[in-house]
Structures are given as C-alpha cells and as structure tokens.
Amino acid sequence: MTSTDFPAAVPAPPTARTIRTFHPRRGRMSSRQTEALDRLWPVYGLHVPERPGTPVDLAALFGRRAPVVLEIGSGMGDTTAEMAAADPGRDYLAVEVHTPGIANLLDLVERHGLRNVRVAQGDALDLVAGLPEASLDAVHVFFPDPWPKSRHHKRRIIQPAHVALLRSRLTPGGTLHCATDWAEYAEAMRKTLDADPGLVDAHDGFAPRPAHRPVTKFERRALRADRPIFDLIHRRS
Template structure:
C-alpha cells in the first residue's frame, strides 16, 4: 500500500474495519457497526472503492458496507473515507458470502454487485458469484422491496445472471437502470473493448397480505 493508504488503514481500521473469518457465524449488528439505524447497503467486491465512495457521498441517508479481499482496494477506500469525510461507510475484508451469513434476514436495503469476475471459461462458471444459492441468501438478507443491483460487461455472464435472478422465486425484475451507479474503471475497460454494459436490478417481492 502507499503511505496514504497505510496511514488511513492505521487510523480507521480499528473503528471502520471488519475482518471476516472463514466459519465465523457470529451475528454482525450493522446498527452497532455504524452507530445508527439508517438503511444499509452492501457492496460486494468494491475494487478500489471509488464507486462505493461516490455513491455513499451522494446518498448520506444510507449506510454503505463494502467487502473486498484485495489490500490495495481496502487501503484506498479507507483513504477516501478519510479524505471525503464519509461517516456512512465501513469496510470489510474477507469472503463476501461468509459476511452475508452473519447478517440478519431482511437487514439490507440494497445489495450491489458491480462487475464481478466473469470467470469466462465454462469450467470456471461454478466460481461465479451470481449463483442460485448465493442469490437466495442475498435475497433473504434484503428487506421486502429491497433491491439487488448487478452490473457486468460480459454478455454471456449477463444472460446467466438474468436467468438466475429470474428463477429466484422471491425476486421480481425491476429495470435495467444504472440508478446512480458511477462509471467504474472496469466499465471503461469493457467499453473500450467493445463490450456492452448491462445493469440488472431486481426487487425482493413484498409478501401478499390478505
């Protein structure tokens, strides 16, 4: 990490960081983590964190928790929290689905999955994040009406995402809107390579009331 990242990590990780350990099922209280009861947004795989920081800055009435495994990105997001004074952002390191297991059902207002690894080779498709079992768990953690927003620049992955999301009985298609999502470096790279950008937004169904 750069000195900027290292300084931010030293200053903020004790109060803003969460280490996710394999097999740990200890419930994670998000209100305690953020110090308040605002709606919560989870971004999985935030990369360098620029998109998360921009969205959190533009949306101060919601709290943003990002999870990533790469140290440079974690350091950069912590530096952005410090530089932009973002009290509504927290950072987790580790496996995303391990983290999701620790959250209470219905706890999230939104989940963002922007440009996840497409694992383009057929033999690697099982490693993709947007799989039926993962989607079912994420949907369970959304409140009724909460939104799962995915984006990709790989057409085949976009088709597979749509099929998986359409098949989940607790989700309903919302739209293909960017919904305020800033352009990412992965997106620019995809556009430069001539790949189309696909946004998929689905909403957790609201139970029928008789």
C-alpha cells in the same frame, strides 16, 4: 495494528462451502494507503469472522440504525465512496479482499468525511450468512469476476444458492443490483435472478444504466474496448 499485521485475505475456514468466488490478491500500497490502513482500519474496518454465520450487528457497526447497502467487491472504493457521499441517509458496507483497495477506500472515507461507510475484509458470502434476515436495503454486485471458463462457472457469485442467500437478507422491496460487461455472464445472471421465486425483475430485462451508479474503472475499460454494459435490478417481492 500495523500494515504488516493486516492479511491479504482472510483464510478460508473449514466449512462445507470450499469453493471461493474470488482470487485473494496481493499488491503494493502507496505510503498514503499504508498510513490510512494503519490508522483508519481500527475505526472503520471489520474482519469477516472466520466462522461463517457469526452474527454481525449492523447498528453497532455504524453507530446508528439506518438502511444498509452491501457493496460486494468494492475494488479501489471509488464507486462506494461516491455513492455513499450522495446518499447520506443510508449506510454502506463494502466487502473486499484486496488490501490496497481496502486501504484506498479508507483514505477516501477520511478525505471526504464519510460517516456512513464501513469496510469489511474477507468473503462476502460468509459475512452475509451472519447478517439478520431482511436487514439490507440493497445489495450491489458491480463487475464481479466473470470466471469465463466453463469449468470455473461454479465460482461465480451470481448462482442460485448465493442469490437465495442474498435475497433472504434484503428487506421486502429491497434491490439486488448487478452489473457486468461480460455478455455471456449477463445472460446467465438474468436467468438465475429471474428463476429466484422471491425476486421480481424491476425492468423486465436488462435495466437502463442507473444515473446513481458511478462509472467504474472496469466500465471505462469495457467501453474503450466497445463491450456493452449490462445492468440487472431485481427487487425482493
């Protein structure tokens, strides 16, 4: 496979759910990223199946049975790589649609010798639909697109139907951890998560910033602009 064969985003299959929570984006890649994508994708990569709900065997994907963390929207991969390096007992499955970000994470995986990271390309919700129930130890949704215009709120990933799907894939006691720098979205997230009957707020409101969550590029940008950061951590009851 070559980088020219790698699509910028998996085409949306014809399903009842046609509203996407992301913008497929193209971007230039450095020669290092291109080389990493060509060489490492067959080893660590997973195309999200075009048919939502197609079963995904996590043990086969990682070559072992261990708790799995799902990272939705891993961006350039720095956060995923740092967390996985500090947490070798769990496996990290990062889902992203932006090809340069996928390539960069693959490069980080090799440079840091990370055996517990796999990278999926496509719609995270289609991937989650194919995972067994109670198969994830945690789901991380860090700084998702806030879709600030009211007419676009239906595209937000944190909404009741999506949360119910994510929660169903968590093990009992597993965590759904969200973070945003968009105050209005933070309040909407909190209401949606609190309303889910199978989730319990681990901090009775916004959580203190967890030490295990690295500072992301989005977070640095928000802090420079004096925007507060909101973390929400809920557990499956």
